Amino acid sequence: MEHRIKELRAALGLTQEQLSERVGVSRQTIISIENGRYNPSLELAYKIAKVFDRYIEDVFIFDKGSE
Structure with missing residues (x-):
């Protein structure tokens, strides 16, 4: 993703x-997401998108081939 x-x-x-701090996870979690080592849960993805005042689809690009 x-x-x-x-x-x-x-x-x-x-x-x-x-x-x-804004989304309630550790800095390591954010680092792991940014580096592609961790895919956030739907709840965490929503919280991150909300911080940016965006829809989840505007922040995360889901690869339809991996469904």
């Missing part, structure tokens, strides 16, 4: 730590 987290986070001037 691809995403735009790093790009959107930078546009808001948020650090990984600040984003992690």
Whole structure:
């Protein structure tokens, strides 16, 4: 799954730590998501999208081939 987290986070001037605090996870979780090592749950994806005031589909690009 691809995403735009790093790009959107930078546009808001948020650090990984600040984003992690806003969504209630560790900084390591944000790092793992940004590096493609971890796919967030639907609940976490929603929380991240909400921080950016975006729809989940605007933040996460789901690969239809992996369904």
